[in-house]
Amino acid sequence: MAYGGSDFGIAGPRGHRAIKILLAGGFGVGKTTLVGAVSEIRPLRTEEPLTESSRRTDSTAGVERKTTTTVAMDFGRITLREDLVLYLFGTPGQERFWFMWDELAIGALGAVVLADTRRLADCFPAIDYFERREIPFIVALNCFDGARRYGVEDVRAALDLDQNLPIVMCDARGRESAKDVLIALVEHVLAQADADEPALP
Amino acid sequence: MASDGDQWLDAQAGPVVRPYTLTQGRTRHAGEAFDLVSTVTTTNHHVSDPGTLGPEHFSVLQLAQRPTTVVDLASDVNLPLGVVRILLGDLRELGLVAINSPMSMKTRNVDKNMLREVLHGLRGL
Numbered sequence: 001m002a003y004g005g006s007d008f009g010i011a012g013p014r015g016h017r018a019i020k021i022l023l024a025g026g027f028g029v030g031k032t033t034l035v036g037a038v039s040e041i042r043p044l045r046t047e048e049p050l051t052e053s054s055r056r057t058d059s060t061a062g063v064e065r066k067t068t069t070t071v072a073m074d075f076g077r078i079t080l081r082e083d084l085v086l087y088l089f090g091t092p093g094q095e096r097f098w099f100m101w102d103e104l105a106i107g108a109l110g111a112v113v114l115a116d117t118r119r120l121a122d123c124f125p126a127i128d129y130f131e132r133r134e135i136p137f138i139v140a141l142n143c144f145d146g147a148r149r150y151g152v153e154d155v156r157a158a159l160d161l162d163q164n165l166p167i168v169m170c171d172a173r174g175r176e177s178a179k180d181v182l183i184a185l186v187e188h189v190l191a192q193a194d195a196d197e198p199a200l201p
Numbered sequence: 202m203a204s205d206g207d208q209w210l211d212a213q214a215g216p217v218v219r220p221y222t223l224t225q226g227r228t229r230h231a232g233e234a235f236d237l238v239s240t241v242t243t244t245n246h247h248v249s250d251p252g253t254l255g256p257e258h259f260s261v262l263q264l265a266q267r268p269t270t271v272v273d274l275a276s277d278v279n280l281p282l283g284v285v286r287i288l289l290g291d292l293r294e295l296g297l298v299a300i301n302s303p304m305s306m307k308t309r310n311v312d313k314n315m316l317r318e319v320l321h322g323l324r325g326l
Contacts, residue, residue, distance in 0.1 A: 043279075089237075106236055107236050186320050
């Protein structure tokens with residue numbers, strides 16, 4: 001096949017490579033803010049299956065066979081080089097959007113789980129999801145103004161995370177801070193790749 | 202009814218239609234699956250029978266003259282992702298575009314040189 005030898009990047013015919021990073025976390029934790037701080041936001045229209053709860057809000061009178069509805073989502077694009085582009089996808093926080101996760105997760109380089117220490121439990125589903133699918137991830141604590149700051153180790157204990165899993169503090173509004181989060185993720189993926197490599201004889 | 206956001210429609214394109222009319226009611230694209238960040242590029246093949254393609258197919262072809270990802274195409278043509286995938290499936294069947302999909306990502310297969318390039322790029326932002 002005409003791949004460039006990479007598993008998460010895609011080498012197109014002219015060497016164009018696209019890399020996907022996921023941003024997960026509870027509703028209102030700052031995912032869109034972080035994407036906006038570090039990348040060019042682009043709109044995307046997608047469809048979701050109509051669920052019982054959305055049927056109540058989307059009238060299907062006259063279109064009883066309608067099974068999907070169009071939803072708007074954003075993604076972020078960071079052009080690192082003309083031929084190397086990073087895409088950031090915020091995974092929709094609400095349960096009814098979970099069907100999108102599998103689609104988004106395929107081929108992703110890794111994920112950032114954004115957490116708010118006042119509502120730590122909101123990020124449990126995301127952590128479970130990435131652990132189960134062995135997608136490398138880090139946890140970024142979005143330090144909201146006035147939010148009580150817990151220590152990294154308190155959070156590690158509360159989330160029952162491995163010692164090797166990076167937990168970083170960030171301000172999702174700041175470009176440098178958002179950039180540092182992405183750098184921490186890529187460094188983590190690289191460190192994992194090194195650790196997994198069989199030792200040379 | 203075409204608004205400013207519908208530049209891909211011109212006077213000849215006819216009325217604005219519901220998305221799945223463009224796909225003749227299909228909700229699955231032809232051929233093997235492709236990822237959101239798969240890269241689409243036009244091939245050197247020529248359209249043998251332009252009548253078989255709709256204006257949206259041509260919009261996609263135009264955009265894919267430079268390697269472009271599926272999500273960027275969907276964003277640029279302002280059509281739902283599912284519709285764009287079906288249009289791309291048609292174009293691939295006709296040999297008009299090549300779509301390079303990613304393989305599954307497992308840590309042990311990571312391309313470390315590429316990761317370093319990404320790190321370098323991020324630090325230089």
